[in-house]
Amino acid sequence: MKKKIATIFLLLSLMSIIGIISCSKCDNATVYEVVDIYFDPTGVQYNGNNLTPDRLYFFDIYHDTIYYSFYGIYMEPDLRATASLEKGFNNFGLISTAYACDPVPASTNDRILDIKLFADNDFDDAHPKGSNLADCFDIVVTYEHTNTIDVKYKLIDYLARKPIVPDRMVLILTTKPKQNTKLAITLKYIQEGHSFSSVEETFNSITLTQ
Numbered sequence: 520m521k522k523k524i525a526t527i528f529l530l531l532s533l534m535s536i537i538g539i540i541s542c543s544k545c546d547n548a549t550v551y552e553v554v555d556i557y558f559d560p561t562g563v564q565y566n567g568n569n570l571t572p573d574r575l576y577f578f579d580i581y582h583d584t585i586y587y588s589f590y591g592i593y594m595e596p597d598l599r600a601t602a603s604l605e606k607g608f609n610n611f612g613l614i615s616t617a618y619a620c621d622p623v624p625a626s627t628n629d630r631i632l633d634i635k636l637f638a639d640n641d642f643d644d645a646h647p648k649g650s651n652l653a654d655c656f657d658i659v660v661t662y663e664h665t666n667t668i669d670v671k672y673k674l675i676d677y678l679a680r681k682p683i684v685p686d687r688m689v690l691i692l693t694t695k696p697k698q699n700t701k702l703a704i705t706l707k708y709i710q711e712g713h714s715f716s717s718v719e720e721t722f723n724s725i726t727l728t729q
Contacts, residue, residue, distance in 0.1 A: 551627045553684050554715050555597040556708050560722045563591030563691055565659055565671060574669040575659060575689060580725065587692055587727040592706060594688040598625050599714070626664040629684045629712040634658075634674065636690075639724075640702040643694070652704070653678070655694035660685040684710060692727070701726045 562578040562585055577593070636652040646652055656674040661667065663686045674690065690706075705721040 549625070550601050551598040551625050552601050552714050553596045553627055553629045553710060553712050554599045556718050557593075557595045557597060558706065558720050558722070559593040560704075560725070561591050561593050562589050563593075563689060564589060565657075565669075565689075565691060567671065574671075583724065584726040584728060587695055587729065590692040590725070590727060592690040592704075592722075594690070594708070596627070596629075596684050596686070598627055600625075626662070626686070627684050629710055629715075630681050631678065631684055631708075631710050632681065633678060633707075633709040634690075635707040635709075637705045637707075638702040639705075640700060641697070642700065642702070643697040646694075652694075655692060656690045657693050659689040659691065661687045681711075695729055696727050699726060699728045 560580065562580050564576045564578075566574050566576065577591075578589075580590075634653060636656065637649055638646070638652060639648060641647050642650075642652060642655070646655065654673075654675050657671050658674045658677050659669050659671045660677070660682075661669055662683075667685075671691075701724055703721055703724040705719065707717065707719045709717045
């Protein structure tokens, strides 16, 4: 009887060890690359004092007019799996079923090189028509695979790090225009990647109010 108990205990211990090793191999098992970026101008408020991870509140822009500090641009990468590193490992019977890993959030090694924003009208004295407005924006980023949710940076400081492309980005205007101004913003996104390197989009004209 004691031998049976010892044998069962040994088998369970062995299965646990193999399961742990198996799950350690699952992390980042699939390689992804960015193939496109989705853009959406939006109304947004960031609540840094919110104790929950979800610090962003989105709302529609009505009549193409919005208070300047509520103007945001939602950005989300379109990821494509390029390779899998887990095939053939622990792909048998009881162990692959009993010790299947939780799905790992998709992530990529592609890096952002630059984000530039231009307006077709004068923004303020320091930003005449056609100048880069990147220093007028903050960016809020989420990296789900590291549980980094809705963390805010100055856009130019964030870009200086040549960061890995996050799961989502939200640009938020922080600088007040010289006056109530109607303008169309063009965003140019540049990244380091194999299949996708840049995209440029001009959004519909909008009036920013003080």
